[in-house]
Amino acid sequence: MKRFFVPAAVLVSLALASPAALAQKKYDPGASDKEIKVGHINPYSGPASAYGTIGKAIGAYFRKVNDEGGVNGRKIVFITYDDGYSPPKTVEMARKLVEQDEVLLVFQPLGTPPNSAIHKYMNAKKVPQLFVATGATKWNDPKNYPWTMGWQPNYQTEGSIYAQHILKTKPNAKIGVLYQNDDYGKDYLKGFKDGLGAKAGMIVKEVSYEVADPTVDSQIVQLQASGADTFFNITTPKFAAQAIRKAYDIGWKPVHYLNNVSASVGTVLTPAGLDKSVGLISTQYLKDPTDKAWANDAAVLAWTAFMKKYYPEGSLIAGENFYGWNVAQTMVQVLKQAGDNLTRENVMKQAASLKDFVLPGALPGIKLNTSPTDFAPFESVQLIRFDGKEWVRFGEVMGK
């Protein structure tokens, strides 16, 4: 009897132990001992193809990671498709990645309409739609869409930061707002009003424009006539340049807050006139690799070296390549944290538990934090002011 008991006991204990042994390595489609398949959709053609270089920078960074041994010994297989910024094509490509290529997750689809088109699908399929490249606030909705997460500071966060700054520095301000009449503009406006809270009455005039409008001249005149002494300018590049120029030309000199969307010196401030742009206030969250202040910064040097080795044809003055390098590192961090438990559920769990993660490319003091109820990685930014030549950072890092 005893002779039978011992092997039986061994078998039983083995049977009990084996689930625990298996639990150490768990895989969903797209992950194995050797590789992790990461899907990606980007506009390499079409109206937004200027952003195509982000996909190439991300691919280059994953090549570097693979050359250095991969993530926990696994190589990243990066599968990237072109959607031409056309939502139906995004749906097709997302389905291809999930159903045919069987990727573990879909990373960084770009643009609000393309991401909206696959939002429901990704969540129904329970496949992570991670670090989408758009600033809309709706990607931070873990309750209804637990498989989707944004990355950059969203429009509402940024809007509320300008509000905080106004409350602190100019509590009696009379604020005029110009916004683009669509979800992007309204998103900013909501964040701004939420930031003002009970003092939303400080807004003396709100005017909007349509993307199809030729100019915003009459709106600027209306704002000046309202007697506003503070101006929150929620416009896309072309209109931002017009607004800056018109306000200066008619002699309206408010404290001028310009949304980050249009904070480019090359495409907005130069056409508006650099002398007319002095004193503008905006925000930043990543270092600007073309800024002389960062010329000897370790992160910018590392990025330059990386670009030269892995993406030599890529531009060293394109912010998109710096962005791609940073967002790819966030992805690698999540995969590292996931360890040997490479299920889709665990990937989302790890993405939602970034704790004070410091990206080398982020401005000093800005850290990434997420939690099961907070799917917005970047929630703090630094205020910047234009001195006639370049943006200068001032004050403390603001936000959460």
Next chain:
Amino acid sequence: MSRRQLIVLAVVLALACALPFLVSNYRTFQFTLVLVYAIALLGLNILTGYNGQISLGHGAFYAIGAYCTAILMDKFGVPYWATLPVAGAVCLVAGFLFGLPALRLEGLYLALATFALGVSLPQLLKNHHVEKWTGGVQGIVISKPDAPFGLPLSPDQWLYFFSLAVAILMFALARNLLRGRIGRAMVAIRDHHIAAETMGVDTAMVKSLSFGVSAMYTGVAGALGAIAVQFVAPDSFNIFLSIVFLVGIVVGGLASITGAIYGALFIQFVPNIADELSKAAPWAIFGVFLILFVYLMPAGVAGALRMALARWQAKRQND
């Protein structure tokens, strides 16, 4: 139809019915889009191939059809199948009305007028007066229908069969129309409108009607496409879509009913192949394919097949 044609048709239909059980859901979805494009291309072919009017704005009718369906499903809870006739009717009227003033325009001028329609519509959809219906830039998300009556089909398979049924109906109607009196009148106007008029053809009426019917086909396709993709937004219907439709009918074969199917296969699959060959310049690769097709098959795929068949028959008779 001859006996051989009937056999070919039966084999093709049997293959089309078996297809969703042989390939993955993702491929089934792609073939659903092929059916959708085939209907749209048939619509454009009625106008351009048979009636000789060039349209660079058929993406607009596709968009109107898609938005009709999306708005009816999203705001009014209308079942998906019931939205198709509405989308078709709206586009029929829109196409007919657009066709009336367009009567004064010939050839390239008409192409420009339709181009204007194609470029302006996506922006009009964002206009704040219609935004509460169209959802502005954000568009409208709709849900995918499940198979009815407890049929053991996945939603993708069901939608494929639904689209197949619609496509068969639309193709049968088009065949009847084009083989009949009106079809002959359309071709006569294309070939020599003065001669057609002398023969008693009401040129104005037939041209406007062609425009209306053509728009209706494209609108129905747009409606089906919206259901398959589950999303509509202005960015989905840019001017490029209209150009791609024109490419589709030329590659497939002008003035050919089956050409619409070959053209649809081309515009659905060739861009994907091009994307896989080169990330840097997918449209350059697409261009190479296009030039090859135009050189090797100047009458489109349908024309090339017809010629090959004729040659084969001639050879058999000689032997």
